[in-house]
Amino acid sequence: xxxxxxxxxxxxxxxxxxxxxxxxxxxxxxxxxxxxxxxxxxxxxxxxxxxxxxxxxxxxxxxxxxxxxxxxxxxxxxxxxxxxxxxxxxxxxxxxxxxxxxxxxxxxxxxxxxxxxxxxxxxxxxxxxxxxxxxxxxxxxxxxxxxxxxxxxxxxxxxxxxxxxxxxxxxxxxxxxxxxxxxxxxxxxxxxxxxxxxxxxxxxxxxxxxxxxxxxxxxxxxxxxxxxxxxxxxxxxxxxxxxxxxxxxxxxxxxxxxxxxxxxxxxxxxxxxxxxxxxxxxxxxxxxxxxxxxxxxxxxxxxxxxxxxxxxxxxxxxxxxxxxxxxxxxxxxxxxxxxxxxxxxxxxxxxxxxxxxxxxxxxxxxxxxxxxxxxxxxxxxxxxxxxxxxxxxxxxxxxxxxxxxxxxxxxxxxxxxxxxxxxxxxxxxxxxxxxxxxxxxxxxxxxxxxxxxxxxxxxxxxxxxxxxxxxxxxxxxxxxxxxxxxxxxxxxxxxxxxxxxxxxxxxxxxxxxxxxxxxxxxxxxxxxxxxxxxxxxxxxxxxxxxxxxxxxxxxxxxxxxxxxxxxxxxxxxxxxxxxxxxxxxxxxxxxxxxxxxxxxxxxxxxxxxxxxxxxxxxxxxxxxxxxxxxxxxx
Amino acid sequence: xxxxxxxxxxxxxxxxxxxxxxxxxxxxxxxxxxxxxxxxxxxxxxxxxxxxxxxxxxxxxxxxxxxxxxxxxxxxxxxxxxxxxxxxxxxxxxxxxxxxxxxxxxxxxxxxxxxxxxxxxxxxxxxxxxxxxxxxxxxxxxxxxxxxxxxxxxxxxxxxxxxxxxxxxxxxxxxxxxxxxxxxxxxxxxxxxxxxxxxxxxxxxxxxxxxxxxxxxxxxxxxxxxxxxxxxxxxxxxxxxxx
Numbered sequence: 063x064x065x066x067x068x069x070x071x072x073x074x075x076x077x078x079x080x081x082x083x084x085x086x087x088x089x090x091x092x093x094x095x096x097x098x099x100x101x102x103x104x105x106x107x108x109x110x111x112x113x114x115x116x117x118x119x120x121x122x123x124x125x126x127x128x129x130x131x132x133x134x135x136x137x138x139x140x141x142x143x144x145x146x147x148x149x150x151x152x153x154x155x156x157x158x159x160x161x162x163x164x165x166x167x168x169x170x171x172x173x174x175x176x177x178x179x180x181x182x183x184x185x186x187x188x189x190x191x192x193x194x195x196x197x198x199x200x201x202x203x204x205x206x207x208x209x210x211x212x213x214x215x216x217x218x219x220x221x222x223x224x225x226x227x228x229x230x231x232x233x234x235x236x237x238x239x240x241x242x243x244x245x246x247x248x249x250x251x252x253x254x255x256x257x258x259x260x261x262x263x264x265x266x267x268x269x270x271x272x273x274x275x276x277x278x279x280x281x282x283x284x285x286x287x288x289x290x291x292x293x294x295x296x297x298x299x300x301x302x303x304x305x306x307x308x309x310x311x312x313x314x315x316x317x318x319x320x321x322x323x324x325x326x327x328x329x330x331x332x333x334x335x336x337x338x339x340x341x342x343x344x345x346x347x348x349x350x351x352x353x354x355x356x357x358x359x360x361x362x363x364x365x366x367x368x369x370x371x372x373x374x375x376x377x378x379x380x381x382x383x384x385x386x387x388x389x390x391x392x393x394x395x396x397x398x399x400x401x402x403x404x405x406x407x408x409x410x411x412x413x414x415x416x417x418x419x420x421x422x423x424x425x426x427x428x429x430x431x432x433x434x435x436x437x438x439x440x441x442x443x444x445x446x447x448x449x450x451x452x453x454x455x456x457x458x459x460x461x462x463x464x465x466x467x468x469x470x471x472x473x474x475x476x477x478x479x480x481x482x483x484x485x486x487x488x489x490x491x492x493x494x495x496x497x498x499x500x501x502x503x504x505x506x507x508x509x510x511x512x513x514x515x516x517x518x519x520x521x522x523x524x525x526x527x528x529x530x531x532x533x534x535x536x537x538x539x540x541x542x543x544x545x546x547x548x549x550x551x552x553x554x555x556x557x558x559x560x561x562x563x564x565x566x567x568x569x570x571x572x573x574x575x576x577x578x579x580x581x582x583x584x585x586x587x588x589x590x591x592x593x594x595x596x597x598x599x600x601x602x603x604x605x606x607x608x609x610x611x612x613x614x615x616x617x618x619x620x621x622x623x624x625x626x627x628x629x630x631x632x633x634x635x636x637x638x639x640x641x642x643x644x645x646x647x648x649x650x651x652x653x654x655x656x657x658x659x660x661x662x663x664x665x666x667x668x669x670x671x672x673x674x675x676x677x678x679x680x681x682x683x684x685x686x687x688x689x690x691x692x693x694x695x696x
Numbered sequence: 697x698x699x700x701x702x703x704x705x706x707x708x709x710x711x712x713x714x715x716x717x718x719x720x721x722x723x724x725x726x727x728x729x730x731x732x733x734x735x736x737x738x739x740x741x742x743x744x745x746x747x748x749x750x751x752x753x754x755x756x757x758x759x760x761x762x763x764x765x766x767x768x769x770x771x772x773x774x775x776x777x778x779x780x781x782x783x784x785x786x787x788x789x790x791x792x793x794x795x796x797x798x799x800x801x802x803x804x805x806x807x808x809x810x811x812x813x814x815x816x817x818x819x820x821x822x823x824x825x826x827x828x829x830x831x832x833x834x835x836x837x838x839x840x841x842x843x844x845x846x847x848x849x850x851x852x853x854x855x856x857x858x859x860x861x862x863x864x865x866x867x868x869x870x871x872x873x874x875x876x877x878x879x880x881x882x883x884x885x886x887x888x889x890x891x892x893x894x895x896x897x898x899x900x901x902x903x904x905x906x907x908x909x910x911x912x913x914x915x916x917x918x919x920x921x922x923x924x925x926x927x928x929x930x931x932x933x934x935x936x937x938x939x
Contacts, residue, residue: 199831
């Protein structure tokens with residue numbers, strides 16, 4: 063279920079920079095000295111300036127290339143490229159998919175020069191806290207320079223996946239015009255484009271297979287308000303299309319339904335269709351009739367109020383027959399507007415469902431039970447906390463194969479009542495031993511419950527617990543939550559991603575440092591007592607790659623502990639903590655290949671010594687030139 | 697410390713949160729008090745270790761101080777975070793928040809709290825300014841009055857106007873009843889804040905009572921005064937209708 067930002071896919075992808083930065087790549091043991099990046103620089107910068115290798119070597123390289131073709135895993139490729147110069151060249155020639163975890167870590171020109179045969183790119187831009195409005199708009203991460211470099215170098219490019227990047231309509235048009243083989247476009251949490259850009263893609267990409275817009279901000283009108291919304295759905299070619307996936311849940315304006323229906327009808331390969339809330343339930347019914355082969359369906363409106371006037375009241379049994387006819391459905395999502403009495407319509411599909419996302423819909427445990435009772439094969443479940451602990455118990459009883467659970471708050475504020483608690487968490491842990499990933503928003507939690515989960519679910523790779531009240535202690539014992547999270551890192555040996563919350567002292571960081579050998583991503587908020595926390599982290603976690611911290615009492619001393627580790631990381635984000643300009647400058651001075659950005663909401667914020675937002679990342683490209691006035695690069 | 701980080705008096709409750717009936721729940725402890733409480737629960741050895749570590753930190757950089765003393769890092773020009781709500785917390789994406797308030801509005805929610813949750817939703821508005829190279833987002837729920845909003849806007853965009861005050865001049869709602877005053881204002885000042893309301897009309901900020909403004913505003917635009925003159929008659933009309 064490509065539902066968005068922080069899915070598990072990220073964990074698999076998470077590795078050091080594609081260009082082999084830092085210590086021998088991926089086993090970064092302890093601190094990396096500066097020699098390693100320098101070595102990378104030498105071999106990396108050659109590009110076309112090298113002497114061509116002697117003939118015998120060329121033969122070997124050709125053989126090597128044939129072998130390396132089979133290597134698809136990024137991690138393996140990074141390792142292979144470090145063996146020697148010959149392997150480096152061969153690997154560069156055969157890499158088809160390039161993954162850039164931080165668009166500012168390397169320049170587009172350099173990327174394109176090294177990987178000459180690339181056909182696909184995954185590019186990530188802004189730091190994740192941008193999702194929560196902590197990164198001021200206009201900070202950066204624009205696609206344009208990449209688009210320019212790619213269109214010049216890769217005539218046969220096929221796939222682009224962008225995350226938290228600003229893409230303009232012009233960029234989309236350029237892609238569409240320049241790549242005749244273009245097939246997959248996935249935009250996750252992106253912005254800067256509108257229906258004009260979509261129309262260009264629809265019209266010009268004759269081989270388009272995937273157009274997925276996920277949680278992106280699609281503009282409805284231009285700044286000068288001259289351009290109206292474009293009917294982009296109508297721009298797809300009139301012939302049979304190769305479309306396999308079309309997702310536009312996040313597009314706020316209605317689409318031309320007649321054109322959409324016709325498009326679906328002439329797209330026999332369509333497997334994944336996710337519509338926005340403007341598609342009514344009766345329209346949905348027609349779409350399902352046109353595409354009975356769908357495997358993934360994202361529902362817009364699912365209530366009687368949205369039925370077309372002419373269609374009369376669509377009742378539940380009518381919809382039920384539609385779901386009975388769609389025998390291939392394995393994933394349901396959307397439900398942007400839901401009348402809970404319509405839920406039974408999905409009964410026929412429940413037994414086959416592997417993934418169900420009800421997280422936009424408000425309903426109770428009683429309304430959920432008849433559905434969940436049939437979902438024996440469910441592996442991924444996203445839901446709102448309104449189902450309460452009771453609803454979670456039903457999930458635990460019925461969904462034995464559950465692998466990923468996300469419980470979102472209906473009322474995301476610190477004072478809300480909160481409908482789920484520690485007992486829901488315990489129930490899930492008892493019923494779902496295969497749980498690999500959990501995101502849980504609550505108001506009340508206990509260490510005991512978290513410890514229980516750590517023991518019942520040893521396969522956990524992602525544990526994200528958000529106790530919404532800041533610094534809230536254990537509900538029963540009033541103790542800090544250190545022990546609970548400590549148990550997680552101790553018992554869940556496969557843990558790669560962790561988000562902590564509640565009242566936490568330096569001790570939890572000691573636990574993470576001592577036991578979190580595999581932790582790569584850590585999110586910290588309102589936690590810790592002193593810089594000792596950062597000392598633990600930087601000296602202890604060998605695989606820590608992404609660290610995001612907010613509102614915690616860490617300052618320059620803590621920051622300096624990280625100097626031995628920053629080259630091994632993708633980035634560090636610190637906001638509303640206590641570093642000073644002096645401390646940040648010191649870090650920048652000691653690590654020349656680190657870009658240290660001080661970010662303010664306005665340029666005036668940058669004058670003082672206090673640093674509100676700090677974002678630092680390793681980079682082969684040096685300080686970026688497109689930094690806006692409210693960003694200071696040290 | 698919390699004011700230095702804009703955290704305010706964090707509401708730590710040792711009873712069940714939100715349970716107003718319970719005496720414990722209603723008590724709110726400040727951050728410093730909680731720290732003291734915590735240290736008491738640890739063994740003396742632990743406390744000593746922590747204190748030593750803290751001392752070492754203090755020696756290294758003077759800016760890392762004891763928790764209670766961190767008020768010295770306060771930036772005086774920062775607008776006070778007047779509520780307990782903090783930007784981006786809890787970490788839920790804004791489109792989720794707006795969808796939920798949509799549910800409350802529609803009355804489609806089955807929960808009794810549906811209505812009340814609407815008020816606590818953050819509402820981020822895009823703010824653009826003519827001639828500025830970047831736009832901003834503001835959460836209108838963070839402010840209680842036009843005065844606070846104008847201070848924030850001034851801070852964000854102040855570097856682009858010669859006279860930083862002109863943005864706030866337009867913001868005192870009561871002054872708009874007088875037509876000549878409006879025209880004076882527009883002629884005098886370089887920039888005037890305007891907003892697009894739910895009907896799609898562009899209005900002068902300050903026309904309507906604050907609450908109404910927060911509920912009807914879709915986005916803000918700080919226009920050149922000369923461009924905004926066309927809005928004045930409409931603004932006056934709406935004023936007359938509401939007053």
